[in-house]
Amino acid sequence: MAEAVQHVVEARWAPVGRCSSVTGVAMGDEDLVQAAAAGDRRAFSELLELHYDRIFRFSFRLTGSREEAEDLTQDICLALPAKLKSFHGKARFTTWLYRVAMNAAHDRRRRAMSRAKAAEGWGDIEMSRHAEATGRAADLDWLRRSMEVLPNDLRDTVALTVDGEMTHAEAAEVLGVSDGTVSWRLSEVRKRLRAMWQEETGR
């Protein structure tokens, strides 16, 4: 499983070597985006195919529930066509994509809040209970308890960086904060998690 994931990641991160069916030459993410923004359906399809799983996994890390992750992924996919034009190639496409995804996640949180729902995602007990019924119960439960002690900004930072695909600088760009803030947040995460785990095992 881990091996398979690794393989997919490599395939997706390869900057060149893919062939756009339109131009017949190798295109990187950035070229694909340009073409997609200009209405090239196949370039867009290729781009989304390539990044779909990444978006989904990130959505899962942000929300902690499969259902929520599916919904968020859908939001992101449907937001992309309109947003593509605002990608100018200044940042790496994946960085930009994470930013779009993060905004969509914040949007969902805000909407959930305005619907007078007290908690969402990682904080939603009902979701977690549902998950407990499945096979991944133990891991998920542990994850849930860990993520729940983190406020949203720390959670977002963890979701961005925990799989090691992003540098702190890139995560900072996505979050709109400084590199230092990202590092500070991660040390804060370590501190809080240690405290929580100590409290749990100490009892």
Place this chain on the structure above:
Amino acid sequence: MTDPLDDLKRAFERSTPEPDVERRKANLARAQELLDRVQGAEAEQRRTDDRTNTWAGIEQGVRHMLNALTSRPVLAAAGVVAVVGLTALLVTATRNAAPPSSVVVADAGVAPELAVSPAGDPGPDRPALAPADERQAEPGIVQAEPPATSAREVIGARPALREATVSADGEASEVVVTEVSRPPEAPAPPGRAEQSFNATIAALERQRESLRRQLEGLPGQGVGEAPPREGEVRVAANALTVDRFSLLAASPGEPRASRVSNTEAFANEDASPVKVTSEEPVSTFSIDVDTASYSVVRSSLTNGYLPAPESVRIEELVNYFPYAYPGPEGSGAPFRPTVTVSETPWNPDTLLMHIGIQGRRPATEDRPPLNLVFLVDTSGSMDQPNKLPLLVQSFRLMVGQLDPADEVAIVAYAGSAGSVLDPTPAADRGAILTALDRLDAGGSTAGAAGIQLAYRVARDMAAEGEVTRVILATDGDFNVGISDPEQLEGFIARQRDSGVYLSVLGFGRGNLDDATMQALAQNGNGQAATIDTLAEARKVLVDQLVGTLFPIANDVKIQVEFNPATVAEYRLVGYETRALRREDFNNDRVDAGEIGAGHAVTAIYEVTPVGSPAVLHDALRYAGRAAEPPAVAESRAGSRELAFLRLRYKEPGEATSELIELPIARDMGGAGTDQRFAAAVAGFGQLLRDGAYTGDWNWSDAIALAVANTGDDRYGYRREAVTLMRLAESLAVTE
């Protein structure tokens, strides 16, 4: 010890699921279709862009002129008010009449089909040039492509634009890091440019939502087989046209001079769109008895500027005023709904369905004893005449109204939280007033600690048969010392279960965090009101003391199911922030608004009858089958029912809800003075927001309607509203 982050990483690797294959396929397909729509819409806009920026306004004008002409007999029959409205419509329509507009109407219907081809595509290595309208709204493009005059105006007028870019546009975050030297987490100040940008993003998102709903709705409707892909695309195209309308209609005059810039953050959503009954027959929302938005609007207007559109929550404006709806009789439900159906002031071809809910007016003499904890923000920012001093005066007024058996405690919070007055019977007024006078502003706000202490005091005071409430008075600046407002909300939501209510009173303006206030009050079974004058304090704390402090029904939810045989489209006016999911209606675990004793709550729908020329969605053209009423509704078509109203509520302290049901017919009774005044206020609110649905109906129409329906207006609230409308009218002209 291992690195917790490594442990997290491994746990994520083990438990992250694979995405669902079917949804993956569906998402890819939908996104692809959306891409086509976006491209098509651009091509369409490039063409319409050749005309002046105000074409949408002109088009609307003519549409309404046509509407007015075709339904003159209806209007004439509607009496004095309607005649005033007609005159106004005709006058403005004449002023607006311009040759190309009829062409525009035709365009809008046809464009999506034509637009599918990538007309005007500049080539693969460069994205298509956005038309001027979009450039104003898309800061990323504004920076890259400055030549359009209007875009340059935006840049000149709004230095905050670059920051605004960042908040919604991923890729531009680079700009932030290098060009904006503000604390990393601070929100960009809201500006006009950002608003217009947000409005566009919001419009795009609405578009997306509406597309998604249309697409989702389709497969389920076919018998046995999904409709052909072609059909889906066409329906989507149609929806897009309608949404573009509202987007463009809102744009003229947008990129003007900035409003007063401050750090206020408002909780609001985009205006509820027009829904097609056959696609989405059920509308569900939580009642809202808050009035905070009205005070914000009043304060803006009296200070000489139009309120920020997102600060206007129409239902809060409407609910600000007392209405004399008939109350419940006997010992049944704690409130009674009254529904009327009448002509819409701003559209002769639609109807206003007005739902008025009146809470039981309890006998004040046998009310239960009250335990009140005043939680007072004494931070440095409160040291202004319209904040702490006004707050103290307000509480003095209120203390004078309490019964001897009531108890009051006071907790102050600034740098640290502390009890200023231990629970004291209201009989000992002297002690309470002295404690109030001792309150002094200084230090920074630590709202969380104060709230925790206040709830602790409140729980100690609570006893069987008594009502306990924390009254938080603040200028809303919760930012200092709190890492996470959501944690605070979570805390309050948990306290809700202990039976302690929370009211939030906002004082002053400037850094009033309206969004946080709303969230706190909503999560705390309470209300939010903004107090900017002593008169307002009297209204909230004295005139409505009983209602504000004694809930008679909790978690009140409204669900309206429209009859597709009689209603083609509907739109809920306001309540954007209170929308509930359809399934939440019957879920007693989902929180909703409270009604206090004597409270009246009003909800207004604008409904478009089947066959009305005002129908916006030409659904028949593309999906005739989908628009046909379902068989069940067909069989009830003879009933002439417009809709079916369901209300759910819980008696205070109960966990399970009660249900009230009421069929709504066209001839239920027309609007009275109260309903017409409420309609005037709802129209006023829409004009303040964007006027996307009010067409030619303007400030003077709102004023005329309000003036004609002030009724006896014991406290002068309605006359004050008329004054505000006049202010808004003159401000709108000069802006």
